Amino acid sequence: MSANNGVIEKYLRTEKLPHIWCPGCGNGIVLNSLIRAIDNAGMEQEKTVVISGIGCSGRASGYLKFNAFQPVHGRVLAYATGIKLYKPELNVICIMGDGDCASIGGNHLIHAARRNIGVTAVVLNNNNYGMTGGQYSPTTPENAMTRTSPFGHIEPPFDICKLAETSGATYVARSHTYKPRILTKYFQKALAHNGFALVEAMCDCPTLYGRLNKRGTGKEMLIKQKERAVQLEKAKEMSTEELEDKFVVGEFVNKVKPEYTEQYDRIIEQVQMEGF
Amino acid sequence: MDKGRVAVITGNDAIAKGAIAAGMRFFAGYPITPASEISHYCAENLPKYGGKFIQMEDEIGSMAAIIGASMAGAKSMTSTSGPGFSLMQENLGFAIMAEVPCVVVDVMRFGPSQGVATVPAQADVMQARWGTHGDHPSITLALSTVKEAYELTIRAFNLAEKYRTPVILLSDATLSQMSEKIELPDPGTLEIIDRKIATVDPEQFQPYEDDGSGICPFAPYGSGYIWYTTGIVHDETGFPATSDPDKLAIQIDRLYDKINHNLEDIVQVEEYLTEDAEVILVAYGSVARAALATADTARREGIKVGVVKPVTIWPFPEQAIKKVREKAKTILVCEMNHGQLYWKVREVVEGKAQIAFLGQYNGKLIKPEKILAAIKEVTVGVC
Numbered sequence: 291m292s293a294n295n296g297v298i299e300k301y302l303r304t305e306k307l308p309h310i311w312c313p314g315c316g317n318g319i320v321l322n323s324l325i326r327a328i329d330n331a332g333m334e335q336e337k338t339v340v341i342s343g344i345g346c347s348g349r350a351s352g353y354l355k356f357n358a359f360q361p362v363h364g365r366v367l368a369y370a371t372g373i374k375l376y377k378p379e380l381n382v383i384c385i386m387g388d389g390d391c392a393s394i395g396g397n398h399l400i401h402a403a404r405r406n407i408g409v410t411a412v413v414l415n416n417n418n419y420g421m422t423g424g425q426y427s428p429t430t431p432e433n434a435m436t437r438t439s440p441f442g443h444i445e446p447p448f449d450i451c452k453l454a455e456t457s458g459a460t461y462v463a464r465s466h467t468y469k470p471r472i473l474t475k476y477f478q479k480a481l482a483h484n485g486f487a488l489v490e491a492m493c494d495c496p497t498l499y500g501r502l503n504k505r506g507t508g509k510e511m512l513i514k515q516k517e518r519a520v521q522l523e524k525a526k527e528m529s530t531e532e533l534e535d536k537f538v539v540g541e542f543v544n545k546v547k548p549e550y551t552e553q554y555d556r557i558i559e560q561v562q563m564e565g566f
Numbered sequence: 567m568d569k570g571r572v573a574v575i576t577g578n579d580a581i582a583k584g585a586i587a588a589g590m591r592f593f594a595g596y597p598i599t600p601a602s603e604i605s606h607y608c609a610e611n612l613p614k615y616g617g618k619f620i621q622m623e624d625e626i627g628s629m630a631a632i633i634g635a636s637m638a639g640a641k642s643m644t645s646t647s648g649p650g651f652s653l654m655q656e657n658l659g660f661a662i663m664a665e666v667p668c669v670v671v672d673v674m675r676f677g678p679s680q681g682v683a684t685v686p687a688q689a690d691v692m693q694a695r696w697g698t699h700g701d702h703p704s705i706t707l708a709l710s711t712v713k714e715a716y717e718l719t720i721r722a723f724n725l726a727e728k729y730r731t732p733v734i735l736l737s738d739a740t741l742s743q744m745s746e747k748i749e750l751p752d753p754g755t756l757e758i759i760d761r762k763i764a765t766v767d768p769e770q771f772q773p774y775e776d777d778g779s780g781i782c783p784f785a786p787y788g789s790g791y792i793w794y795t796t797g798i799v800h801d802e803t804g805f806p807a808t809s810d811p812d813k814l815a816i817q818i819d820r821l822y823d824k825i826n827h828n829l830e831d832i833v834q835v836e837e838y839l840t841e842d843a844e845v846i847l848v849a850y851g852s853v854a855r856a857a858l859a860t861a862d863t864a865r866r867e868g869i870k871v872g873v874v875k876p877v878t879i880w881p882f883p884e885q886a887i888k889k890v891r892e893k894a895k896t897i898l899v900c901e902m903n904h905g906q907l908y909w910k911v912r913e914v915v916e917g918k919a920q921i922a923f924l925g926q927y928n929g930k931l932i933k934p935e936k937i938l939a940a941i942k943e944v945t946v947g948v949c
Contacts (some may be wrong), residue, residue: 358794360796362659368630371594371630372633372789377788
């Protein structure tokens with residue numbers, strides 16, 4: 291057993307390592323935080339399903355020793371809905387990139403949140419499509435350079451946490467890869483939450499987004515994250531201009547509302563009691 | 567549960583009842599004419615059996631949800647019509663690749679795009695075969711009566727479970743909306759097939775290890791196994807095997823072989839008065855009804871007409887066509903489309919009989935009189 295208390299051997303398919311992510315990529319840090327949260331939560335591996343989308347973050351499920359699959363692009367939450375509704379006793383974790391979650395999968399995100407179905411959504415937001423070569427995503431900031439916005443991006447970005455919150459998610463939090471322990475804390479709370487929980491992890495893509503926007507090395511980008519992150523309470527006192535190139539971190543939502551599959555089970559109970 | 571009794575029900579209700587009788591306990595759908603009544607029936611009745619219904623945000627989500635539920639062990643189904651069927655194609659491919667059993671009902675309506683929502687057609691036949699990208703097999707059944715809607719839905723689940731693959735059921739706007747009398751069998755008398763479940767030591771389990779039958783045992787989520795899969799070409803471990811050309815071919819072959827090595831079990835075709843027939847009508851779905859009636863009428867007029875009715879459109883019943891092409895002078899394919907299965911029949915006939923096509927694509931069922939007229943037209947100077 292190694293110095294990590296066996297977490298690596300227990301949860302990672304070590305034969306699949308090293309992972310494919312670039313030096314400086316934040317995905318590995320997020321995965322690290324996630325498996326520590328899973329370990330802390332004491333989740334049974336055979337009762338847990340991890341689904342990951344397409345893109346760099348999509349590779350995460352393949353490194354994990356859980357029931358896991360990587361289906362078509364953008365539909366992770368819809369598969370999760372089927373699994374969770376049919377077998378609510380399973381823990382279902384969805385790992386998505388910003389494009390997978392908020393662009394091609396945006397419809398499933400808002401509806402899974404609206405239903406408050408008890409799955410955990412982990413969003414790795416690196417502000418671009420990395421796997422396909424650095425195109426703009428729905429979270430790419432205005433004016434940013436990407437391969438498909440070579441003259442500067444003219445679209446405003448989505449705030450995924452706000453999107454989830456207004457859609458009805460009952461646990462929403464954001465942190466970043468400079469703070470892996472905070473990520474672990476949020477993941478753990480999301481895993482324990484009874485309802486739709488989303489944690490957005492801001493992470494860097496130094497190879498594409500970073501290089502195209504002259505953000506420096508992976509290390510420099512990581513340190514910069516600390517400066518860009520603004521606590522929720524502090525952000526409330528700041529102007530839009532002051533929040534430029536920053537992102538707000540913290541727990542945005544943590545509330546109790548009826549969970550979808552429990553509501554459905556009550557219908558079954560009621561219908562069966564009435565007889566047919 | 568319905569017990570051996572006579573009922574007058576619609577095609578859509580028969581599909582839903584058949585599915586529940588087959589053990590379907592998860593349904594996801596999105597409203598669409600002329601398929602919505604299947605959703606209505608499932609929404610109302612699945613909870614009685616402890617099953618789950620959900621109306622998803624779109625047909626892409628519906629297809630994904632039934633795949634997810636099936637991976638957790640459910641017999642699952644969705645129903646739709648042309649526009650929704652188009653949206654389901656990508657996930658249909660995932661279900662084929664990951665070998666996830668499920669049933670997809672396409673109640674065919676008229677035309678491409680929105681077409682006409684309320685009138686029948688048979689123009690999704692090739693989409694059922696080739697709608698999702700890449701090489702893949704297809705099991706597709708066509709429904710021609712309400713009785714078949716019930717029975718073939720059960721069979722669709724049996725085939726899906728047995729061969730670990732999605733199965734497509736093709737109904738049409740008329741059949742799904744019309745009512746007929748059927749006798750609902752006692753559920754105890756039905757042949758119900760459940761997927762082969764993994765029994766090996768979880769440490770030894772490989773999700774796509776062929777046990778010699780060509781069909782790999784399934785480990786539903788939550789049953790004590792831990793496994794990985796992907797829509798990426800994978801090997802027996804479920805993990806991508808994209809750098810080895812041999813493994814790429816093996817995966818595609820395996821998908822085809824499990825169907826092609828079991829054609830005797832899968833292919834279903836009905837023949838009517840084919841023995842001495844000089845004219846063979848090839849018709850399926852609603853059109854088969856008119857074709858069968860036409861055979862009787864034509865014989866009363868002295869024209870020896872028989873019918874080959876493919877029940878499984880895919881895999882196509884080639885042997886039945888090969889048998890009749892030797893004796894019949896003319897093979898007339900009747901379809902409510904611009905010519906789809908016609909090309910397959912033509913391919914199998916290989917020029918050994920005259921081949922003719924009666925296609926009607928105006929939203930109306932093909933009437934027996936029209937088929938009879940077509941027979942007379944194509945047989946001038948032949949019979």
